[in-house]
Amino acid sequence: MKWHVFPNGPMCSIRRAMLLWLVPLFLLVAAMSAALSWWTYSRMVSGFMDEQMQQLAQSLAAYPAVQPPQQDAEKVNKWGAYVVQTWAPEGALVSSSWPQLRVPRQAEGFHDVAHQGSRWRAYVTQGGDGRTVQVLQSGSFRTKLAAERAGAAVAPVVILLPLSMFVLWLVARAMSRALQDIGRRAAQQDEHTITELPVDNVPSEIAPLVQSFNSLLRRLRDAFATQRRFVQDAAHELRTPIAAIGLQVENMRQDVNCAAAADRFAHLEAGVKRASRLVDQLLRLSRQEAAGADGPAIVDLQMQLRDSMNTLIGLADQRNIDLGLVGPEPPCDPITLQCAVGDLRSLLDNLIENALRYTPEGGVVDVRLLRDEGHVAVEVVDTGPGIPQELLPRVFDRFFRVPGTGPGGSGLGLSIAQAAAQRAGLLLTLRNRQDRSGLIARIESTP
Structure with missing residues (x-):
């Protein structure tokens, strides 16, 4: 089975794939940085504090006259002050800088001691006079200090991580838009x-x-x-x-x-x-x-209809057909459309010519101009035989002719009209008349 970076379904996207792969990587790097910083600073703090404890204990063991200052709970737990205990050779506790702490004497060296639910780090050494000096420090303070130092080291990574993810999202979005723009330009062809x-x-x-x-x-x-x-x-x-x-x-x-x-x-x-x-x-x-082809322009629809009808008035007279224009009563504002002039003229010529050719002699062809709240429509209404309802979806096919329409047609007129309407951004529909036999060809502007 072949593995793909872009899986099927909703995740098949460059932007989502980049986020899917890089965001977890960023989070993993941040987690590893935090873990490494914690481990490093834990060892550093432990080593530094152990060395201080050892030096303090050895100094007090060498100079018995020196007495450490008394401590309280806040200094010991919050600030990590050292607790010094001195033991006599026979094992009795001689002195303590914080008497509340009753940690038993340990063997010489470093120890991790649990006492009454708290962790303590202890160092024990023996002086020349047989006395034992035990120095203790809060384990929770050491943990807190290591966490603070590690947090300070990881803070830039934590701050930059959301920023990096946001920048990554912007870059992925820009790349996606660039590709979508290429796709839109290709779709416009x-x-x-x-x-x-x-x-x-x-x-x-x-x-x-x-x-x-x-x-x-x-x-x-x-x-x-x-x-x-x-x-x-x-x-x-x-x-x-x-x-x-x-x-x-x-x-x-x-x-x-x-x-x-x-x-x-x-x-x-x-x-x-x-x-x-x-x-x-x-x-x-x-x-x-x-x-x-002609580019879009503002076209006076009434003038264009008159031009098309004047061109075909000879065919109407030849077949004794009453060709008329029904529109808003003058004076009225010009009714305009934005489309290619050539396409609109071809569309109107073909529809009016078709109506004149398929309307029996002595019939009527009305061209209606309609306007309703900015919506413009033109209807070519004839008194011809109409088109069977089941054949209406096929009449726009090239070279399709309705059976029984006679030998004069070529089957291209409506196909040409439909192509012109689509290029002009207009909607062309056909329907049979309900009041009598005949066909209504309607052109309307799309929203």
Whole structure:
């Protein structure tokens, strides 16, 4: 089983992994420093105090006339004052600097004595006249002194430990944000705006990964460009022969007056028109998907709707369809959207054109402009046959055509409109009318 620094689950994070591994290490170092300081200062204090006890005892044994000062409980227990006991050769206690302490006489040398629940350090020596001098010191004082010295030595480590952990957290957070920023820039890439990720201020360990992403993005950009060029070239090349076929069909109709051939010529002309419209829509689609599309701008929605309707008014007159705009009564403030002008124009043109083509002659197409508390929407309402409810989710697929809609469509109009809406940051939805047959195409600004 392979071991990983980053486990699965919530701990699979650089920041959490650094904290998971380094914080326990810092705590272990602090604990080891405290233990080493305690051990060192315990030996140091014990050695220093033992030497003083030995010198005091030997001095008092050599000079019997010298009498140590009397001590009290505070000096002995709090300040570590020495308690001196003098014993006669026959074993009787002659004098004591703190009579309350009744530690029995020990053999010569150093001893650790437990007396009445307290620990004592004792040193015993014998003088030339046979007297025995016993010097005692509180063991709890020695422990306290060693702890104070060890604490003073460990204090900088204890103080710097939280600071080091905080700095580590900040560094890990900065690294995590840098990686997240790279991820956000990579997520912002699409087939229309493929740009290489910047490698400035990228850690050397992450730079190869970013460079690999950039290489992949370059290949994707080249692939999309090749695809668009192919569609554009194919559409351009097809326009001329299709136009020539249309002219030849028209010329042949004049030469052939047979009634039996008239129906076949009608089907042939319809096929040529459909192929011509398909080529036009392929060109429009390839231009929309080309890199370097218009950037977002403030667009007057009412003016844009009038421009689209004026462009398609000829088709409406040709099919005897009542095309009208329903909006706020003038005078009113301009209704604006922030989006790419080209995408919005393509979206409106396709929706209005679709409504005009699929509405029977003599029908009605209304373009409604709605505004409610800053929320802007446009609805294209027709009196056509509508779309079966089960097929509504599929109508945005490329080249999908609703069965029974006739030979004139290409299956690209709604796909182009949906792509334009997404680039413009708008929401496009379709629903059938409830009051009668027909379709409502709604465009609305997203929050």
